[in-house]
Amino acid sequence: MSGFLKIENVDKSFTRGAATTKVLENVSLKVEKGQFVSIIGHSGCGKSTLLNIVAGLLSATSGGVILEEQEVNAPGPDRAMVFQNHSLLPWLSTYDNVRLAVDKVFRKVATRAERHQRTMRMLDLVQMAHAKDKRPGEISGGMKQRVGIARALAMEPKVLLLDEPFGALDALTRAHLQDQVMALQAKLGATVMMITHDVDEAVLLSDRIVMMTNGPRATIGEILPVPLARPRERVELAVDPVYLECRRRVLQFLYERHSYVEAA
Numbered sequence: 394m395s396g397f398l399k400i401e402n403v404d405k406s407f408t409r410g411a412a413t414t415k416v417l418e419n420v421s422l423k424v425e426k427g428q429f430v431s432i433i434g435h436s437g438c439g440k441s442t443l444l445n446i447v448a449g450l451l452s453a454t455s456g457g458v459i460l461e462e463q464e465v466n467a468p469g470p471d472r473a474m475v476f477q478n479h480s481l482l483p484w485l486s487t488y489d490n491v492r493l494a495v496d497k498v499f500r501k502v503a504t505r506a507e508r509h510q511r512t513m514r515m516l517d518l519v520q521m522a523h524a525k526d527k528r529p530g531e532i533s534g535g536m537k538q539r540v541g542i543a544r545a546l547a548m549e550p551k552v553l554l555l556d557e558p559f560g561a562l563d564a565l566t567r568a569h570l571q572d573q574v575m576a577l578q579a580k581l582g583a584t585v586m587m588i589t590h591d592v593d594e595a596v597l598l599s600d601r602i603v604m605m606t607n608g609p610r611a612t613i614g615e616i617l618p619v620p621l622a623r624p625r626e627r628v629e630l631a632v633d634p635v636y637l638e639c640r641r642r643v644l645q646f647l648y649e650r651h652s653y654v655e656a657a
């Protein structure tokens with residue numbers, strides 16, 4: 394296994410005044426091209442910190458991240474991020490929000506017509522072409538997340554980084570969007586790293602589930618492969634013994650072996 398994306402011996406400490414806290418300790422992970430990896434762990438263990446290091450928004454205190462043999466040390470369009478709260482620009486239409494990303498990456502290599510087509514193709518892919526002229530304030534939370542995903546995919550990133558992308562949505566919208574993300578990943582072969590708190594979501598979507606120990610000094614406790622064939626159908630999986638066993642293993646890790654301890 395070569396490792397398309399490699400996280401190597403990452404430590405991360407934060408210093409506030411005289412106090413230094415080591416949040417992550419010796420985190421190493423390899424993600425293969427086209428793989429969907431979820432990161433699960435209790436609140437505050439350092440999942441976002443890890444994703445932000447991969448995004449290049451934070452730098453590791455020691456160790457590092459390598460994407461296709463290139464060291465990551467700044468944000469770049471090869472790693473597109475989708476946040477829990479959409480982060481669309483409220484004064485721009487959904488079209489312009491996606492077009493901005495397309496122009497940023499493809500201005501020099503694609504004509505205006507091609508960039509327009511790409512923008513529309515991405516909106517189509519997430520079934521939002523009908524709302525291309527609406528502003529974020531005029532569409533639902535689930536729709537905003539779909540536009541955020543279109544914007545991220547429009548940059549043709551090597552890795553899609555999802556930080557609890559469905560966390561703020563109601564259960565039905567969430568399920569619908571999970572299915573859409575699974576279909577998109579199957580279609581595009583995207584490499585995805587996703588943070589989630591939701592055990593079912595992790596099992597349904599992932600090829601591997603990375604389970605983190607509690608912080609401070611959090612690290613990877615266990616990596617669970619999810620040997621379920623794709624496409625995955627949530628209703629059938631609800632009674633699938635492999636699905637149920639994966640679910641049990643994650644629950645056991647989180648609630649028996651590494652149960653959450655409230656900070657003092």
Ligand SMILES: Nc1ncnc2c1ncn2[C@@H]1O[C@H](COP(=O)(O)OP(=O)(O)OP(=O)(O)O)[C@@H](O)[C@H]1O
Binds near residue numbers: 434443
């Ligand atoms: N910029 C910062 N400065 C100081 N401490 C920070 C900073 N960012 C994060 N932390 C601390 O690092 C720890 C991990 O935070 P992080 O947001 O990565 O956790 P998380 O697992 O993503 O949490 P949650 O699941 O609640 O979103 C927390 O204790 C947090 O307070």
